[in-house]
Amino acid sequence: MLLSVKSVCKNFGQVSAVKSITFDVDNSAMIGIIGRSGAGKSTFLRMINRLVDASSGRILFKGQNVLSLRGAEMRRWQANCAMIFQQFNLVPRMDVVSNVLHGTLNQRSTLSTAFNLFPRADIQRAISLLERLGIEEQATKRVEALSGGQQQRVAIARALMQDPEMVLADEPIASLDPMNAQLVMDALRRIHDEDGRTVICNLHTLDTARRYCDRVIGMSHGEVVFDGPPDQLTTAVAREIYGADESFSEHSTSTEIREHAEHESVSQVQPKTPAQPVTTVN
Numbered sequence: 552m553l554l555s556v557k558s559v560c561k562n563f564g565q566v567s568a569v570k571s572i573t574f575d576v577d578n579s580a581m582i583g584i585i586g587r588s589g590a591g592k593s594t595f596l597r598m599i600n601r602l603v604d605a606s607s608g609r610i611l612f613k614g615q616n617v618l619s620l621r622g623a624e625m626r627r628w629q630a631n632c633a634m635i636f637q638q639f640n641l642v643p644r645m646d647v648v649s650n651v652l653h654g655t656l657n658q659r660s661t662l663s664t665a666f667n668l669f670p671r672a673d674i675q676r677a678i679s680l681l682e683r684l685g686i687e688e689q690a691t692k693r694v695e696a697l698s699g700g701q702q703q704r705v706a707i708a709r710a711l712m713q714d715p716e717m718v719l720a721d722e723p724i725a726s727l728d729p730m731n732a733q734l735v736m737d738a739l740r741r742i743h744d745e746d747g748r749t750v751i752c753n754l755h756t757l758d759t760a761r762r763y764c765d766r767v768i769g770m771s772h773g774e775v776v777f778d779g780p781p782d783q784l785t786t787a788v789a790r791e792i793y794g795a796d797e798s799f800s801e802h803s804t805s806t807e808i809r810e811h812a813e814h815e816s817v818s819q820v821q822p823k824t825p826a827q828p829v830t831t832v833n
């Protein structure tokens with residue numbers, strides 16, 4: 552068993568953000584978690600990565616409960632399940648290669664970090680990751696000069712510098728236009744297909760989950776209300792996930808990607824969140 556989530560809960564005071572989630576992942580997979588805003592998707596992903604402490608439950612990765620890890624062991628786990636965020640969380644004024652190299656920070660001494668000294672092998676690896684993601688020409692530019700889609704691919708390269716077994720992506724395309732959304736989702740699919748990494752991706756929209764994921768987990772009010780392959784995701788199930796009534800149409804959750812829309816005559820709807828400049832740095 553690769554990943555086993557057992558009765559995981561998270562309460563914020565009176566709010567039950569996640570209510571006893573349980574599921575297993577046998578082998579490497581690309582999994583989409585869908586649900587409306589506030590369903591608990593971010594909180595759940597952050598518990599896996601230990602950015603948020605669970606209130607109860609266990610998350611076993613290859614048999615080890617990652618929720619009980621502390622100190623260096625916890626940091627190793629955090630590198631092994633690298634996280635990608637909606638707002639990229641890059642350093643805007645720093646160049647692309649340096650941002651990617653920051654993916655190795657927890658493996659380096661404070662002194663070499665302070666002087667921005669990176670081993671040549673790491674620099675070469677960073678550049679080959681940028682090549683793989685089709686953004687090597689941007690390598691020396693400041694991150695703030697890049698489009699959102701390019702920035703998200705830099706964030707993916709930074710995550711891959713840690714050579715993680717899992718990649719957790721929290722709404723990775725919510726700030727992107729349809730074309731950039733496609734480039735980013737294609738990149739995530741490739742790192743699953745080609746490298747065998749497990750990708751767990753929070754998505755607002757059904758159509759993206761259907762198109763890219765082998766398995767979809769639907770959350771509503773902190774609970775799993777659907778878990779299965781995309782072809783079992785009927786409109787009735789979608790209504791339950793999105794808490795919608797009879798008037799629900801899949802178009803309302805669409806961030807549809809142009810080329811795909813033409814083939815399947817799904818209407819194009821702009822992403823809910825417009826692209827925003829990066830203002831936060833973690």
Ligand SMILES: Nc1ncnc2c1ncn2[C@@H]1O[C@H](COP(=O)(O)OP(=O)(O)OP(=O)(O)O)[C@@H](O)[C@H]1O
Nearest residue numbers: 563566567568586587588589590591592593594595
């Ligand atoms: N740090 C926090 N303190 C208090 N309540 C929180 C905190 N983080 C999340 N919540 C609450 O937990 C619930 C689940 O939020 P969460 O962000 O996990 O949902 P989500 O499905 O990821 O939604 P979104 O797509 O809008 O991020 C919401 O009711 C939210 O208000």
